[in-house]
Amino acid sequence: MARRVGSSTFEVAGGCAVSEQNAGSRKPKIIVDHLTKSYDGHIIAVDDINLSIDKGEYCILFGPSGVGKSTLMRHINYLIKPTKGDIVIDGKRLGEMKTKELLKQRSRIGMIFQEFNLVNRMSVIMNVMCGRLHYLNAWRSLTFSFTRDDHERAIDCLRRAGLHEEELYFRRADTLSGGQKQRVAIARMLIQEPEIILADEPIAALDVKNQHMILELIGDIARRDNITIVMTLHHLELAKKYASRIIGLSEGKVAFDGPGESLDEAAINRVFKMEDGKVVGTT
Amino acid sequence: MAKIFDISKIDLEGIELAIYVRRRVRTGYAILVAIVLAIVFYAAYYTNFNLAELERGSPHIWKLLGRMFPPDLEPLSEISGPLVETLQMALVGTTLPIPIAMFLAFYAATSTRRIHWLGNLVRVALNTLRTIPELLWAMILVSAVGLGTFPGTLALTLHSTGSMGKFFYETIEAVDEGILEAMKSTGANRLQIFFFGILPTILPNIMSVVLLYWDYNNRSATVLGLVGAGGIGFILTSAIAEFEYQQAITVLGVIVIILTVIDRTSAAARSRII
């Protein structure tokens, strides 16, 4: 893995705009350090973004469609590699990690998605155990045999994710309802024992009741183990309710950054580039 | 038909523009059909395909058919060996390519490959294997390694590896990007992503295509004997070459029956998978 261009010293990273909030001994969990991503050399999806996120923060990213929320989020576990700048987690630069270290780092970052992204033809419990792949040796991988311990953990995580009917565990994943699928995805993320949770529109494909239940669930999980959350969400009302910090992106840059209460109409208009137009919770 | 003409250069608006564009596209299709038809007629003319010729030749065809009856059942006693040989060639020529094609597809598919140029190289290799018909492979291999079932099996293997490989990498590429992301984000390595994310997803497609090629290879294996690459085809050719038409029709009958059974089996199995 090549070393990425960008500021080379940690001081520069720590010295970004947000860092005054966490002065003192507390070290930030995630630092987004002059992060720039351009596709094909000209579409700039993320434009020189600096952020510092503390352990246990519940961050929600919002902004118009195509502004680069998903792109920014996928840098945190290096599903996407930056064009410039880097991500620093617990003081370690992802760009400087070898493949093996990076996989280890990824195994501690759980991720859930709008479309759940379960393997449809696999059973629920197998899907959950996929969260343990990082610990599965080559032979067991080739023979699809997870350990007894993996099975126990999987069942424990399914229960924590709110799936108690054991009949469900051995069904194929594509036979579940949307809400159940997202719970399975949450169990797959839980089994990773994550320190960071990334969630890209986790409730966009769910009905109103399930939306609340899933957000509650993620919040409870995060609070219990002091997990850091970075989530994208189009519903600003829900964002205000659950987030400890809201970050608005506009044209690849940070246009708003603060607690939910300070997100007023003027700020929303600024992010969505609206004059005095109607403000809606979703785009 | 995206870039055929530039909408911004047309001095029309709204519904007028829409109707104009529609008409242009329709005219385009009409011209295309006319061109294709012209080429087909041209080709038919130059290959002397005409129905009058067929009519003139038909008495000869009837005469030939007459000489095939009644069938001479004598070949039945010696047919079983080459028949089993044919089936075996097809079986090996279908199963051996599966792991090879899968391995190559892993390096060729854009979603799993890591080295760009190597992927392209594998694609070119697979395409070459596929483009050369198995009969041609058999001819080449017979002159290289001699007569028998070995060059025949090898010919089927090479052609099937190319065809299956291409199909496999296209199927791998069609796997939802989201599933790969989800697997990757757990810290799984490339092989694990392949085994747990991709393989279960594409398995039905793979089984279906393998059954299709099994059927196809059985048909191919029957003609490989024409070039001396083993199997039942050899008995058929020698019967025809010796003007033993009554024996030829018996062999042909057996081939048709066997291939029909295989065709039905393969189709039934595939309909169950999908």
Ligand SMILES: Nc1ncnc2c1ncn2[C@@H]1O[C@H](COP(=O)(O)OP(=O)(O)OP(=O)(O)O)[C@@H](O)[C@H]1O
């Ligand atoms: N693989 C890619 N190749 C080229 N451009 C891309 C790619 N992925 C994203 N982009 C572009 O980058 C920009 C940001 O995309 P991104 O998906 O991050 O937006 P988003 O804020 O998540 O939008 P949404 O709210 O609709 O999910 C878009 O203009 C998009 O077209």
Ligand SMILES: [Mg+2]
């Ligand atoms: Mg997005």
